[in-house]
């Protein structure tokens with residue numbers, strides 16, 4: 001329901017009013033009907049609002065104020081690492097030499113850009129403990145798919161065509177099974193034990209000659225560090241499978257532990273999470289993939305190589321899985337991540353992890369008296385609560401999330417992972433102050449108390465937003481409903 005006094009942009013429309021001025025036409029007019037097949041041409045003019053430049057400016061400014069973003073408020077969206085994006089990243093990414101290069105320029109004219117990519121790869125090799133890194137993949141899920149395609153190419157190069165299964169724990173991020181299927185594998189689920197970690201007996205049961213890989217999200221989506229990784233590595237490697245590390249949650253282990261040292265063969269990172277690329281809202285991402293030596297021949301091509309003191313794009317890679325993205329990855333996001341790594345330095349990156357974990361544990365302990373804590377042990381960068389106590393009072397976790405909107409907070413992730421009843425997954429990140437954490441905690445405590453004394457106020461939330469609860473399925477499937485002007 002729309003609750004605001006401000007008219008819709010369609011309601012402000014006055015026929016004939018225009019907010020733009022275009023220069024005189026100085027090229028011959030083209031007859032579209034000869035150029036584009038008739039069935040693709042629209043039959044009617046689009047029904048666009050007709051408003052002045054000032055009105056359209058106010059329209060978009062008003063819309064932008066309704067949005068949630070890290071720059072406007074606390075955004076504790078578990079598993080998404082919504083941390084502050086330092087503005088120096090933007091300044092560097094906008095430097096002429098980075099912003100105005102063209103991917104088709106000759107190598108000798110873009111040595112600086114190639115050097116930055118090469119250096120970033122070297123930093124990520126060091127951070128992950130792998131032997132080589134590609135920057136081509138454009139997101140975490142794209143990195144997963146890229147890594148799995150390399151694993152597949154590796155097995156096939158060994159004449160091993162029976163390895164068709166990828167093992168995925170039930171606490172994995174949802175993109176893991178999806179990427180495995182898109183890469184042509186079948187998925188097998190391995191259960192979590194009562195401590196929230198991968199059940200080793202169940203892993204032994206499902207592993208076999210048909211295992212291509214185990215994909216592990218670590219820390220897992222419960223915010224828990226998988227304590228038996230070395231045993232898992234033995235079990236999977238012993239059966240001839242490869243180990244895949246979903247490193248999107250690297251904020252919890254950065255500079256403290258390296259997937260390469262734990263026995264992993266492939267890892268992907270999310271530069272748009274851990275390494276402060278802005279994300280959400282569909283901005284470009286970057287999901288570099290690191291591999292051990294055995295898998296290096298299969299890396300996407302071209303790779304950036306250093307020949308004497310020149311950087312070159314090497315296409316001569318006969319076993320490569322090929323190109324997986326036009327050109328060389330989302331260069332602008334890679335510039336931002338490089339700036340972040342260089343401006344933080346090794347000590348800064350260590351502090352990131354320590355503070356991310358400290359902030360999460362602080363919040364978890366302060367909220368534990370008011371919400372159920374399904375796994376009562378130290379968490380890493382995020383933690384899960386259960387709203388099952390509130391559910392008994394008729395207040396669902398969804399209601400709690402909606403009530404948070406009344407206080408200006410973007411709600412945490414809810415109803416995931418699936419194995420926790422009425423799950424609430426909170427990731428504060430290291431960039432938030434104690435005051436911000438305390439304000440949010442106070443609101444969460446207030447909502448827990450409201451659930452007991454005045455459940456309607458939570459059940460009917462949000463009360464302060466421009467629209468109340470939406471039909472979420474309809475909103476996702478049909479984001480634009482045609483506006484009908486009242487006659």
Ligand SMILES: *Cc1c(COP(=O)(O)O)cnc(C)c1O
Nearest residue numbers: 079139140141173175217248285
């Ligand atoms: C975000 C995330 C992904 C997917 O990354 P995208 O860039 O959204 O594709 C994968 N795994 C984990 C653990 C994540 O948090």
